[in-house]
Amino acid sequence: MASYTDLEYLKLPKFRRFFLKLWDFIASIPFRLLVLLFAIGRFFRGFGNTVVGIFKTIVLTWKYGDYKTRTSYFIMGFGNLARGQILRGVLFLLFEVAFGVYMGTVGVYYIKDLGTLGTVERIIGRGGKIVEFGQNSFDILLYGILTLIFIVALAITWYMNVKQNKIAQEILATGKPLKSGKQDLNSLIDDQFHKTLLALPLLGILIFTVLPVFFMILIAFTNYDAGHYPPNKLFTWVGGNNFGELFSSGGSGFGSAFGQILLWTLIWAFFATFTNYFLGMIVAMIINKKGIKLKKLWRTILVISIAIPQFISLMYVGRMFEADGLINSLFQSWGWITEPLRFWTDPMWARITVIIINIWVGIPYLMLITSGILMNIPADLYESAKIDGASPVKMYMKITLPYMLFVTGPYLLTSFIGNMNNFNVIFLLSGGNPTNGDLYNGTAGSTDLLITWLYKLTVNNQDYKLASVIGIMVFIVVAVISVIIYNAIPSMKNEEDFQ
Amino acid sequence: MAEQTNVATPVVYIPDNGRKKGSQKKNKRIANTVIYIVLVLISIIWIFPFIFIVLESFRVDPACQVPNPFFSMSGKPFVWGFDNYAVLFTDPKYPFGKWYLNTFIIALFTAILQTIIVLCMSYTLSRSRFKGRKLLMNAMLVIGMFPGFLTMLVLYKVLSSMGLSGSNSVPGLILVYIASSGMGYHVSKGFFDTVPKALDEAARIDGANRAQVLYKIILPMAKPIVIYTVLTAFMAPWGDFVFASILAKADTDGYNVAVGLYKFISSKTTRTSKYTTFCAGGVLVSIPVSILFMFMQKYYVEGVTGGAVKG
Numbered sequence: 001m002a003s004y005t006d007l008e009y010l011k012l013p014k015f016r017r018f019f020l021k022l023w024d025f026i027a028s029i030p031f032r033l034l035v036l037l038f039a040i041g042r043f044f045r046g047f048g049n050t051v052v053g054i055f056k057t058i059v060l061t062w063k064y065g066d067y068k069t070r071t072s073y074f075i076m077g078f079g080n081l082a083r084g085q086i087l088r089g090v091l092f093l094l095f096e097v098a099f100g101v102y103m104g105t106v107g108v109y110y111i112k113d114l115g116t117l118g119t120v121e122r123i124i125g126r127g128g129k130i131v132e133f134g135q136n137s138f139d140i141l142l143y144g145i146l147t148l149i150f151i152v153a154l155a156i157t158w159y160m161n162v163k164q165n166k167i168a169q170e171i172l173a174t175g176k177p178l179k180s181g182k183q184d185l186n187s188l189i190d191d192q193f194h195k196t197l198l199a200l201p202l203l204g205i206l207i208f209t210v211l212p213v214f215f216m217i218l219i220a221f222t223n224y225d226a227g228h229y230p231p232n233k234l235f236t237w238v239g240g241n242n243f244g245e246l247f248s249s250g251g252s253g254f255g256s257a258f259g260q261i262l263l264w265t266l267i268w269a270f271f272a273t274f275t276n277y278f279l280g281m282i283v284a285m286i287i288n289k290k291g292i293k294l295k296k297l298w299r300t301i302l303v304i305s306i307a308i309p310q311f312i313s314l315m316y317v318g319r320m321f322e323a324d325g326l327i328n329s330l331f332q333s334w335g336w337i338t339e340p341l342r343f344w345t346d347p348m349w350a351r352i353t354v355i356i357i358n359i360w361v362g363i364p365y366l367m368l369i370t371s372g373i374l375m376n377i378p379a380d381l382y383e384s385a386k387i388d389g390a391s392p393v394k395m396y397m398k399i400t401l402p403y404m405l406f407v408t409g410p411y412l413l414t415s416f417i418g419n420m421n422n423f424n425v426i427f428l429l430s431g432g433n434p435t436n437g438d439l440y441n442g443t444a445g446s447t448d449l450l451i452t453w454l455y456k457l458t459v460n461n462q463d464y465k466l467a468s469v470i471g472i473m474v475f476i477v478v479a480v481i482s483v484i485i486y487n488a489i490p491s492m493k494n495e496e497d498f499q
Numbered sequence: 500m501a502e503q504t505n506v507a508t509p510v511v512y513i514p515d516n517g518r519k520k521g522s523q524k525k526n527k528r529i530a531n532t533v534i535y536i537v538l539v540l541i542s543i544i545w546i547f548p549f550i551f552i553v554l555e556s557f558r559v560d561p562a563c564q565v566p567n568p569f570f571s572m573s574g575k576p577f578v579w580g581f582d583n584y585a586v587l588f589t590d591p592k593y594p595f596g597k598w599y600l601n602t603f604i605i606a607l608f609t610a611i612l613q614t615i616i617v618l619c620m621s622y623t624l625s626r627s628r629f630k631g632r633k634l635l636m637n638a639m640l641v642i643g644m645f646p647g648f649l650t651m652l653v654l655y656k657v658l659s660s661m662g663l664s665g666s667n668s669v670p671g672l673i674l675v676y677i678a679s680s681g682m683g684y685h686v687s688k689g690f691f692d693t694v695p696k697a698l699d700e701a702a703r704i705d706g707a708n709r710a711q712v713l714y715k716i717i718l719p720m721a722k723p724i725v726i727y728t729v730l731t732a733f734m735a736p737w738g739d740f741v742f743a744s745i746l747a748k749a750d751t752d753g754y755n756v757a758v759g760l761y762k763f764i765s766s767k768t769t770r771t772s773k774y775t776t777f778c779a780g781g782v783l784v785s786i787p788v789s790i791l792f793m794f795m796q797k798y799y800v801e802g803v804t805g806g807a808v809k810g
Contacts, residue, residue: 186708193623198620200616205681208679212653216652286538308781311757423648450646
């Protein structure tokens, strides 16, 4: 755009402008990549500096430390105890003891087999008696990761302990007193209050989200499935084999099934997001139109339909469209059709039906969200457009839509990603059916999204290794889409700045 | 929209003004009539499944296989009554009362504990500036991009090894719901961001510590967001199906209402015979949840768009 002034640019025909924008975007990709590379480089340099700094501190503290400090290198908290900071010292010491006990009893056992995930299988003799108890790959992997986390935690705590000694020595050298245990506790509700507040939530996230996600990422590199189900059969590391299957060609292989389901997931997310968005906006505009009475009634009727728990309405409506459901029996009794319509049995019908029912599900939400924003559009914009002779369609295209896109851009992104992972609508309406034998031996159906396929592979087929490959791929797709759209949104903001 | 079509150049057509005004009015009336017809149609489409669920729940006609309140294949007239509701609470094979109680307990505990966790998280991320704050938020954004179901296998194994599955799945579910709820801090952080910081500073100058600032200044002001968090947390367990079914497995004592009702309608043997029972159960579940939703809908809009506008 550099070669045009704003006025010249506006005079250009529409398609030229579009191609210019597209070209700008493509031309900026190398630059963006460069920026990204620099950012990565900066990150690693910063990281390197930090590591060097840490080692420097450790060595220098040893060099200038007194005997209390030096003993703390082996007995954590000794320096604190010797200098009268009983609370801190006891905590450090307790952590070291707990770590030693854990490693000595269970930690070593799990971590030494982390490389093989166990070699001794369970042997069951005659009469169902367990001859050899055997190992369990699942436990080895899970507790192995936990032990690694423990080791990292110990390293961090040990470094904190060293640094505290250094600081204590410096403070004492200036002749000031150290903080007492009571002051430490007081600071937890004052200047260290954020630590108190974050401790519990972050612990929960670490144990119930981060650890499982990390575990499942590792599962993608093993052969954990129904045929390798511990304790009777163990699983082990297989490297990138499962990801290699993604690129396997062939009729009903995992790769082709993944491609087809990913494509349908994207198509579904696109239609589910944009049909809802535009139709919901239209409904909101109709209700908000000047001169329409009973606005509150129309709104309440739509809101009632989302007030009812989604799983009930979805199951009921899904059942309505079945071969012996309400719609088909009504049409049959009226003599409109002789055969039941194939809503859930024909792949194409099923896909269209879920999209249409999803419109029914989504419009009330969009009506709620958009009507507030629509009312916020400054009325003088419309008035001046009217005076200039703009038609309603033109006003919609030039005022309403840009304004809405500006305000709801981020919402559209989250709702697109939400629809990609919209388990409830698909699972409760069609259950992913009709089943399709071409999709990896019929493990998935024609309306299955990646997320419902993941669920089915886990629950029905116990194919955990491929389920976690799908999970990782979903993550990659979501991340790529987010990055692209987030990069696109600021440009939109610059152009249509209403503020 | 048609009301705006003929307004363009009134000055040029001054002699025709009277005629034009008449046709304008007529156009407007036609447009409004069309809109009313559309609105009535929309209302029918959106409301009739719910009217049918209610009608269906009062239908006593096990012989009739058609899930349809108006037509009987057997040709017999319908009987209306409360039998479906009675079955829900008397059939020991389907202890709906137990499921309802389970769900209520889960919802209650989740609402309380989740609110506390979310408030801790969002208040801290909004107010405190500490080392690694941005890193923490970005890490949670990235972790959140993994599909949540990925973790269900691990969570099931861990919880069942702790004895929290099967008939004991109620505490297990509470744990699952609240443990990761800190990740959903965005809406209430958006709220705290709008509370002026001058209030905190004034209180700090008067000698309050940070905990006192939170309890005495911020929390009383945060009533809307507390209500919003409590209500969303209370309503979510009523519709959760996935984790609840995985954790409870085949043990009907550990079901919540969503799993129980899903089993009615998904199993081949009961999908037609238990159809009206499903509707009765659906009505019973819908009543409290819909009332709560109607109550919080204005907060809902603020929650969704409040975060979106700022981007």
